[in-house]
Amino acid sequence: MPIVLSSATRDLLGLKESPNLVTVSPGEQAEIAGIQVEAHNAGHILGSLQFRIHLDKTVVYTGDFNLEPRIILKPASILTADILIIEATYGHPRYVFPPRSELYPRIVEKVLEYISEGSAATLAARPLGVSQELTAVLSLSKISVPIVHEKIWKYNVLYEKHGENLGSYLVYRSERYLRKKPVIVPLSAKRGKIVCTGWSIANKNGVPLSSHSDFAGIVKYVKNSGAEKVxxxxxxxxxxxxxxxxxxxxxxxxxxxxxR
Known part of the structure; x- marks a missing residue:
């Protein structure tokens, strides 16, 4: 069975063109085993897609998605369907996040606090997704050119290749360059002073910035999809x-x- 994906996803995965890969752009259709499949932007990370499949009834599979406008990437559109298959990463009422209009200034404020103390403002986020958003936010804030870990840099390059403007940033090379700088590191480094993930919603040092829609966004999608079965x-x-x-x-x- 062929794999349907975007060119950006293919690049992120490091895959070469192959007869087993069907590359599509948002808004395009592909025929797989006689079935019409529509690809639409999912707004999650670079290249992410959601699909509408035309059978006797229309089926939408969202995959990971995000409806909220951000400094990078276009938000997902809500697709109508008879049957909806939807992600539930934050599918619990406790996971309702503030809007970006509140989160971005909060991030900048926290960064300024650490820099004013003479230390590095270390932000921890997933290397793919939130880290690119943080790069753009901090670059635009003009506090100081952000420094990114090499694991994040390799994804930044692909975002820029596909037309996303992340602004100016430097690549982390040595500890001596970090003083009084905003530094973005992977969550796995476990050294972030400011933890940026939806799971940190109850963490006083955290900012619930996620590449997924929160609970309110998921419910909004369900309500507006017109689905009879979810x-x-x-x-x-x-x-x-x-x-x-x-x-x-x-x-x-x-x-x-x-x-099994």
Whole structure:
């Protein structure tokens, strides 16, 4: 079975062109085994797509998505469907994030606090996704040219190759260059003073900046999709399915991963 993906996703995965790969752009269609598949922007990370599949009924699979406008990337559009398969990464009511209009100034304020103390303002985020957003935010703020870890830099280069403007930044080389600078490192480094992920919503040193839609965004998608049946996947799939059934009155089922 062919793999349908965007050219940006192909680059991120380091894949070469192959008869087994069907490369599409948002808004394009592909025919797979006689089935029409529409590709649409998912707004999650560079190249992310959601799909509408035309069977007897229309099926939409969102994959990871984000509806919120950001400093980089276009937000996802809500696709209408008879059957909706939607991600539930933040599919619990506790995960409702402030808008970017509040989060961006909060990030800049926290960075300035550390710099004023004479130390590095270390921000931890996933290397692919939030780190590129942070690069653009800090570059635009003009506090100081941000420094990014090499693992983040390699993704920054691909974002720029595909037309995303991240502004000016430097690549982390040595500890001696970090004083009084904003520095973006991978979450796995476990050294971030400012932790930028949706999971840090209750962390006083965290900023709930995520490349996924929050709970409110997920519910908005479900409500506006027109779907008569909803399947939830990943994360809080069970909690979200129960909410959709009990609060929205729609038939909803969590899709569990098989252990086999």
């Amino acid at each position: 399947y939830t996947v990943y994360g809080f799939a069970k909690d979200l399915a129960e909410y959709i059934l009990n609060e929205l009155g729609l038939s909803s089922t969590p899709l569990e991963r098989s252990n």
